[in-house]
Structures are given as structure tokens and as C-alpha cells.
Amino acid sequence: MARNIEVIHPKTHLRVLSRYEIQQLKDFSAPTHELLRRCCYAVLSAGSQNDDYLDLESEFKDFNIEVAQEERGIVLNLTSPPESAFVDDEIIRGVREQLFSVLRDVLYAQDSIIKAHRYDLSRGEDISNAIFHLLRNAEVLKPDREANLVICWGGHSIPRHEYQYTKDVGYQLGLRSLDIGTGCGPGAMKGPMKGAAIGHAKQHICDGRYIGITEPGIIATEAPNPIVNELVILPDIEKRLEAFVRLAHGIVIFPGGPGTAEELLYLLGVLSHPANQNAPFPLVITGPAEAEPYLRDIDQFIGDTLGKEAQQRYEIIIDDAEAVARYMSQGTQKVRDYRSLIEDAFFFNWSLTIADDFQQPFDPTHDNMAELELSQSLPQHKLAANLRRAFSGIVAGNVKEKGIKRVQQHGPYQIRGDENILAGMDKLLSAMVAHGRMKIQGEYTPCYRIVNE
Template structure:
């Protein structure tokens, strides 16, 4: 291993060169898999490089996906297949991922998770992979395959709670997420989040202490991300199972398929996107009787945030949508008790309907919620955001609107589109647009859009 340094914007960021060998979980790759990961012509090598750099800067709180690229412009990763296994050669890698010349074990595990998931994607989901990605059943099968390959699916009693919330939250809100995670951990529940900082880290941190107190032997802290957002939401250090889904839609489906209940903490547009995705699914007739505990919670100071979210849901999706969630303010223990009670109902339902505990096959997710949405200016302006539509149909387009704003805020492709063509324009029913504009303005005023610096809107709501 040799040391070097990388300069960006006048700052010097220490780097190292290293040769890494896997230790369980991913021991070998085929020659075809290695060739695809090294192929620059398809963009796969650049994708590997960006995701690997995000993992090597684990714990970073920057939410600009270009920051790490600017700090470590000379970083590179090469995958090599050997007769007895595989190795990774890192050039000009962030020194923060190493201690006394050795890569941090948790970082190494996440790094090999990146290689594993991108290799699976290149082969199984590539043009010649043979998978049907144009049908509901085919997409769900692909999600299952990715999760199984990542060893996320475990045949155990339901105990996995998905926690959603913002990466840019106040210290009070962050501490509250830890308290909730602690109460969940005391009751033997594992945690799954989007793997980043803020509300994605807090529940894992709290649960980690509780699991230690309860002497839990194999607690799971699952991080589910996707290539477009991993650089802006670098995995937090507590994640011990990382899976990189190909796009946001498969990421959202993964949350719903593996989670036994969901808790929503305060957040911004990404959290609103997740809420609309789930409600749009739960409001469909075939899912009406499906138990799925959904709790919105935060400290007392966050009560106005959830009141505004609740008003927006009632205006857009109708009063029926409110029956699918419960709002609990400033009571972590009650949140955990309610979640435990809800998961017991999930367990009974799965047994009665002969559904698996580790993957929710019963919930119906229509193709409109599964197909990748590319937020171009034309696509954003064409969204049908008008009253009179079925709630789940409107929810699908509202979800896309928020997804586009997320892309403009933190994803490289989206940020590039905004730089070239200006803000996205969002059109729709006047009353709905006024409510949307008020909600987005509140996010900006409460600094829920960006961790550092002033926020420049990537959108314009046309009222």
C-alpha cells in the first residue's frame, strides 16, 4: 500500500493505494462479470467507480454528489479475477476509509456489496439477461433476485421496520429518531433505511445500543439505495447489509416487499415521494385488507410538519388515505408498541394467506409504480396533476413530481439538466398547485432540502 494526496479547490485530501481481497459474501466473480465491470464503453466502470467512492467516504454528510468526485478526481477501482478468487485494486482512494494502513472492515464489506450488486445487474438485468422488465411480475421477480443475491431475505419471524425521513433534519429531530430506534431495538426489531445520514442513521444508532443491551446476536441494519442517490447519501457507518437497486422505483418496491411496517420521520421531497408511493399502493382495491402498519412521528416541535403533510394528503388523495396511517407525536415508546402490534397482524395475515415472512408477495404494485421515471423537463411538465383522477393514479404522478425534484436536488443527471435548461416546471390543478407550492416552500424554509449552503430551487410550480 502506498500513500498519495489529491487536491481540489485548494484543499488536500489524503489518499492511499491499496489491494483488497474479499472476506466472505463475495469470494469469486466470473470472467464475464469482471469484464463487464471493467467495460468503460457501457458506462459500467464509471458507475462502479462512483458507487465505490461513495462507500469509501462512508459517514460523509455532504449531499452534493459531485463533492466526492471533486475531492478525489484521480480515484479509480479495478476488479481482477484470479484463479483462487478476486481482488480489488484501489488507486488514490480516500484515506478516511483506512486505519493504520488497513481498510476498515465495515467499509470493505460495503465495498464488496457494491461490486456484488453491480455484477448481478450487469449480467442478470442486462440486455441479454433474459429477465422481463416490462411487466409487473418480471420487475418484482428482478427485485426478489437482487435482494436474494444480496442475502437480505431471511426466513425468520417478521421484525423488520423500514424508517423513512430526511437526510437534512434538525438535531432535535435526529435525537428523536435515535430514541425511536432505541425503543424498537429493545423490542427485538431490526432496522432498514435508505442508508444515509439524518433520519436514515438515527434509528440504526438507537437500535444498535438497544440490541447490545438485549444481547441480540445478529441484528440487521439494512441500507437500500440506488446508484443515482448513493453519492449524495453516502452509507452511514452502522449499515451492515447494503443493497444497491438499479433505480428509485425498484428501491421503493424493495422497501415495501421486505418491510413489515414503516415509520416516517420528518423529511423533505424524498420523504414525500416515499409517502405518496406507499399510499398510492395501499389505496388500491386489491390491497384494501392488507395489514401494513404506517406511522408518522417526530418530536413535539415537528407537529406542524406532519399537520401540513396530512393536509396535503387529504387535499390530493382524499380522506380515505388517512385511514392507512397514524400520527404519533413525541412518544417513542408508543411508536414502538404500535409497530409491534401492527407487525403481529402482519404475521397472522401472512400465515393465513400462505405468504412468506421475508418477502411480501401479496401486496399488489401496479406497473405505473414500477416503471422508471426519467425526470426530463418535458416529462415533468406533462404530469397529470388534476382532481377527478383515481387516488392511486394521482399518487403515481405526484410521486413522479417529487422524484423529479429529488433528481434536480441531489442526482448528477438531474442537476446537469437543471444547469443546462433551468428549473423544472410543474403544472396542475390550481388548488393542488397552491398546496404543493406551500409544502415545498415550507421544506425550503425549514432547511429540509439541503444540508449545507443556500438552497436554489430546481423547480417552479405554475399556479
């Protein structure tokens, strides 16, 4: 059920905009306004369990947002916002703050990054600088905090027992005063935050951080969960992934679908760069006992494609939340020591080298997907980059507007490559489908086809 028109005033940040910025947002024909509309509706729909973009598109067809200037600052006029964002006719405070976080990030990315001449976004150094400035503008970078941010990756569509395990791990991390960052959505993104909130409460930690990092293409189907208290929207998936690894002091990976595989491949590709060989980066793949066969399948896929060296970059811990948290606590201490030694910042990992293949946006058209080179003759980091792109395309076909519409128009993406790589991909993707990791509800229709030639 939707409401009529609601007027929302900022309570914390972004009280003032220039006339130019407001005009940008008031122009209903401008791309910036449509981007803002979609992201704001996602925030207002927090808690939704619908990951079917076409359903969501029909739900928000009557929704609109208008930015208005008042003498004391700005207000948002919302037309037909979701009822769930309000309690007793008052917007939920956390939702209000996230609305203005969307406004902040969309405007800053468009005006100060994408359209600004100060950044050449074809150059890796400028991309990293742009990400730094986006995070700084969002006030996510905290120079006075210890190196204690654990990023948790995992699926938005997971069974109940796996969700409980993510909460257990989050609780143990919270007891050890570790903060949590995730992709901000439901499932394995929500569970660690919820568990950590209880752990922090038991330790009387009142300023625990639950950072949600997303991007416009995915926020509609993975709306911010209610635990997120710091939301930041990056312009695309590549910048989102780089933000994760430059902010992280350690990463925990839970069972998930193609998006989780994409994240793991991205990180292993980055860590395989010769310049990063000696940098401590605690990485754990974990899940409850029931998920062990699936996690072993992931490990086997990594071994068959990227080799034993890549497998040595992570630990697999099964059904032991305390062991995961101890490993992360000890690992973040090593990160602190290393960053102190090389005089790198705790709040942003400048010393990490990220190759161009992992920074340039990949557009998953049918031609681009079919032309991906998936061959073991490639250097390890090059193969990791192309595998990451393949899984990124599958994510787009599953949950992103452009990808879904492309698949509707042209049929499934075709994925080609070496026979053993394709066999491993097919096995892993089939396991994701069989365990319901592609979609929260309803029957899944594959957006891809493995082509053996």
C-alpha cells in the same frame, strides 16, 4: 485527503468472478465500470456530510478502481481512495464488506437482470421477480426470521433534535427485538439504526439487522452510514421503493424533504389499490414536538390531494418514541397473523399488488415533469403515482447527477396542475426549504417552479 494505491482482498463473499465479469469491470470505457466507480467511492466516503453532487464529483475525479484476478480469487486495486475509509493503514472491515456488496449488486443487476432475456422489465410481474432475485442474491431475504423488519424513512438533512428523536424511536424498536431498514444514508436513516443497535445490545441480540437499501442515482450524495450491516443496491428508484415495501412489516416516517414525500406518496398509492385494502400494513408518521406543525402540513397535503381514505392508512404520533414502537410491535404481529392466514412469505410480501404506474421508471426530463397530470379528476392511485413522480423529479434536481445537470442547462423544472394541488405542493415545498430539509449545508436554490395557469 486521499491515499495512493490500496489493494483490497475480499474477506467474506464474492471471492471469485468469471473472466467475462472481470473483463467487464476492467474496461474503463464501459458503463458498468463507471457505475462501479461511483458507487464504490460513495461507500468509501461513508460518514460524509456533503450532499452537493458537484462538489463530490470534483472530489472523486482522481479515484479509480480496478478488479484484478489472482490465483486465489479477485482483488480490488483502489487509486486515491478517501483517507476516512482506513484506520492505521487497514481498511475498515464494514467498508470492505460494502465494497464487495457494490461489486455483487452491480454485476448481478447488469448481467442477470437488465441484460437477461428471462425478464421482461416492461411487465409488472417480471419486475417483482427481478427485485426478488436481486434481494435473494444479496442474501437479504431470511426465511428463518420472524416478521420484524421496520423500514424507517426520513430526511438526510434534519436538525439535531429531530436526529435525536429518530435515535429514541430506534432504541425503543430495538428493545422490542425489531430490525431496522432505511435508505442507508445520514440523518433520519442513520438515527434509527444507531438507537436500535443500543436496544439490541441491551436485549443481548447479537444478530440485529440494519439493512441499507439504495440505488446508483442517490448513493453518491447519501453514502451508507456506518451502522449498515447489510447493503443492497437496486437499479433505480422505483425498484428500490418496491423492495422497501415488499420487505417491510411496518414503516415509520420521520420528517424529511421531497424524497420522504415521494416515499409516502408511493406507499399510499400502493395501499390505495383495491386489492390491498384489507392487508395490514402498520404505518406511522412521527417526529418530536417541534416538528408537529410540519407533520400536520404533510397530513393536510395528503388530505387535500388523496382524501380522507388515504389519511386513514397511517397514524400520526407526536413526541412519543415508546408509543411508536408499541404500535409497530403490535402491527407486525398482525402482519405475521395475516401472512400465516393467506400463506404468504414473511420475508417478501408477494401478495401486495403494485400497479404498473408505480413500477415503470420515470425519467425526470423537463418535458416529462411539465407534462405530469396533477388533477383531482384522476383516480386516487393515479394521482398518487403522478405526485410521486413530481417529487421524484425534485429529488433528482437536488441530488442526482442527471437532474442537477439538466437544471443547470435548462433551468428549473416546471410543475403544472390543478390550482389547489399546486397550492398544497407549494406550501409543503416552501416549508421544506424554510426548515433546511432540501440540503445539509449551504444555501438552497430551488430546482423547480410551480406554474399557475
